Amino acid sequence: MNQELIKAEQLCRYYSRGNYTIKALDAVDLTIARGEMVGVVGSSGSGKSTLLNLVAGLDTPSAGEVIVGGAHLSKLSRKELARYRAEQVGMVFQSFNLIRHYSALRNIESALYFTDVPREERLDRARELLDKMGLANRGDHRPADLSGGEQQRVAIARALVKRPTVLLADEPSGNLDQTNAQQIATLLKELNLAGQTIVLVTHDLTLAENLCSRIIRLDYGRVVEVLQ
Amino acid sequence: MTARDLVEGAFGNIWRMKLRSALTIAGVLIAIAAFTAMLSFGAGGQQYINDQFEEFDLFSIMRVLPGSPDDDEPEVDVAKLDDKAIEQLSRIPGVRNVYPLDAFKVTVYYADTSATVEAQGIPLAAARTKTLSRLTAGTTFESDTASQIIISEDFLRDIGYTGGDSILGQQLIVETQVARLDSGVVKILQVPGDSLRRRLNELEVDSLFAGDYARRLLFREMSDAVARFIDGLLNSRATMRDTLTVCGISPSRRSSPINTRPVLITSHTAQRLNEGKVATDPEDLFYALSTGSLTGGGWDFESRVYPRVSMDVDPHVPYGAITDSVEALGFRVFSFAREFEQVQKMFLFFDLGLAGVGLIALITASLGIANTLIMSILERRREIGVLKALGADDSDIRIMFLVEAACIGVVGSVLGIVTGWLITRLVSFIGRLIMRANEMPEIELFALPLWLIGLGLAFGIIVSLAAGYYPAMRAARLDPVTALRDE
Numbered sequence: 001m002n003q004e005l006i007k008a009e010q011l012c013r014y015y016s017r018g019n020y021t022i023k024a025l026d027a028v029d030l031t032i033a034r035g036e037m038v039g040v041v042g043s044s045g046s047g048k049s050t051l052l053n054l055v056a057g058l059d060t061p062s063a064g065e066v067i068v069g070g071a072h073l074s075k076l077s078r079k080e081l082a083r084y085r086a087e088q089v090g091m092v093f094q095s096f097n098l099i100r101h102y103s104a105l106r107n108i109e110s111a112l113y114f115t116d117v118p119r120e121e122r123l124d125r126a127r128e129l130l131d132k133m134g135l136a137n138r139g140d141h142r143p144a145d146l147s148g149g150e151q152q153r154v155a156i157a158r159a160l161v162k163r164p165t166v167l168l169a170d171e172p173s174g175n176l177d178q179t180n181a182q183q184i185a186t187l188l189k190e191l192n193l194a195g196q197t198i199v200l201v202t203h204d205l206t207l208a209e210n211l212c213s214r215i216i217r218l219d220y221g222r223v224v225e226v227l228q
Numbered sequence: 229m230t231a232r233d234l235v236e237g238a239f240g241n242i243w244r245m246k247l248r249s250a251l252t253i254a255g256v257l258i259a260i261a262a263f264t265a266m267l268s269f270g271a272g273g274q275q276y277i278n279d280q281f282e283e284f285d286l287f288s289i290m291r292v293l294p295g296s297p298d299d300d301e302p303e304v305d306v307a308k309l310d311d312k313a314i315e316q317l318s319r320i321p322g323v324r325n326v327y328p329l330d331a332f333k334v335t336v337y338y339a340d341t342s343a344t345v346e347a348q349g350i351p352l353a354a355a356r357t358k359t360l361s362r363l364t365a366g367t368t369f370e371s372d373t374a375s376q377i378i379i380s381e382d383f384l385r386d387i388g389y390t391g392g393d394s395i396l397g398q399q400l401i402v403e404t405q406v407a408r409l410d411s412g413v414v415k416i417l418q419v420p421g422d423s424l425r426r427r428l429n430e431l432e433v434d435s436l437f438a439g440d441y442a443r444r445l446l447f448r449e450m451s452d453a454v455a456r457f458i459d460g461l462l463n464s465r466a467t468m469r470d471t472l473t474v475c476g477i478s479p480s481r482r483s484s485p486i487n488t489r490p491v492l493i494t495s496h497t498a499q500r501l502n503e504g505k506v507a508t509d510p511e512d513l514f515y516a517l518s519t520g521s522l523t524g525g526g527w528d529f530e531s532r533v534y535p536r537v538s539m540d541v542d543p544h545v546p547y548g549a550i551t552d553s554v555e556a557l558g559f560r561v562f563s564f565a566r567e568f569e570q571v572q573k574m575f576l577f578f579d580l581g582l583a584g585v586g587l588i589a590l591i592t593a594s595l596g597i598a599n600t601l602i603m604s605i606l607e608r609r610r611e612i613g614v615l616k617a618l619g620a621d622d623s624d625i626r627i628m629f630l631v632e633a634a635c636i637g638v639v640g641s642v643l644g645i646v647t648g649w650l651i652t653r654l655v656s657f658i659g660r661l662i663m664r665a666n667e668m669p670e671i672e673l674f675a676l677p678l679w680l681i682g683l684g685l686a687f688g689i690i691v692s693l694a695a696g697y698y699p700a701m702r703a704a705r706l707d708p709v710t711a712l713r714d715e
Binding site: 053056058059078079081082083085086087089091093097098099101110111113114115119158162 | 229230232233240241244610611613614615616617618619620621622623624708709712
């Protein structure tokens, strides 16, 4: 069962600022198995989000390699990377990042815009997920009309609608109150139990300990600890 | 993304930013309205001329004039436009009918009024052409030998006739006076006995062989003879008269592009009235002298020389081939088809000028589109980042913004074309009022053909796309990581 899904080899991401080079990620080695839920913890600026962006194919490493499902991301063209994101990656953000002028239903559907899924099926899948998230009657509502917890559930539905290979969650409960944060945590756990591979980036070690089978701690761009 | 997703998304964004979009679209609207209205004016003029040419069948009319176009001095060795030439012209492939345009002055009597006008003899075939058969009342000649006459509305006005169509079937007396060669010759010989005696008494026989007396005497006698010949030619005229029945009324000159004479008669009648003789008009006499018809056998009825000849040609035969053949015979040609081509060229430049002005307005509007889209990108950076995170590639984002620009172009162009059309209707209405007030024939000043609608739409969309290209490229190049970090 422990089939390897994501592998990072000597992954580096440097930023140049004038004469200085900021090492956001420095020689990170990492392996994530299919169906695993891995937590990435660390303080602000430790490189958690950078790691997530590299695995998502949104950013390009300065050195090293990310391999997802056998595909070397650095060898993919921009178009192939976009296709990879469209079909295999679901992302959940701390600030939800819902498109504010889209309805909840359309926000979920929008994740399938760049796939070959036909329009009717797109809508069916979006409605199904909205229902699962307990938001069946909020489909026409704009994000501004939803609570923070509801917005994050819509965002998770958007990430799941494409049935991704990996779900990348960047501080998914960071902007939520305790009750809503707990609900989101439960939802993620359920998803993982259903076989969804999840990479959870959080600064909340307790949350990571409760949800994840393995925790990687980053500090100044380096893996400093791996907790089983 | 499907085309429907793109268009829905584009219109959604346009609708969301109502005021900004409305102002941008207004820019395109004004530009396209100006573009359409101006080109519509050009198209209207073109359409009017085209309709007139079609209506009067001008594409099938050519005028042949004496003198080759290559001659520097057309007076020298001019080919004669006589019956033999007419026969040659009628043999040219594509020529359907040839007839001389030989107008002459006649006096027409009706009841107790009369008017001296120009009469034109035409064969029946010519009378049945579109140009000459366009009558306001009645019909054309029944036959080539019919003693009938077609009079114009101008002529009716000249004689003060107010009965309109009731003149049809009534009889007019047509009279012309012609100078005869024999009357001129007789006048030379008519030297009264006293005058001859006086001349003989004045003759100094001794001096006949001295100095230049004899030469002076000869010159005096010769010039005296020429003066008497011309006096006889012009003043001892024969009166030719015919009674003709009015069969038709032709439209006024003002409403016809063809300069038709006030009186049209059959060629047969014209020959009867004017056959082989020089009319009283001094112009005709001098023309006869210049062409040699007076002195070079011009009095031979069989070889009369005409000032102009009209040809009805097959409009499907290229006019160039016919004009070449005519010019090869040593004549000049006036072709309406060639004139039409020149007019078309003139309109092309006119339209280009107008389109240029419209295009300047459109380029100005395009700056508005570019500005709107750039503002939109700045406001939607995060949205672009999210879409990229969801799987949009550069071309998806680029197309999204280009479709938005195109939608602005389509809406602006459609509204602009409608507005332009409304403007032309308004100006046309005012124009008609002015024409009516000035008793001018009412003509349509504007036309909105399909090609112009297509052109307006195409220009609007192309310029909008061009304006949206840079913002779209900028949006496509946006780094998703940076865009997602935007607050």
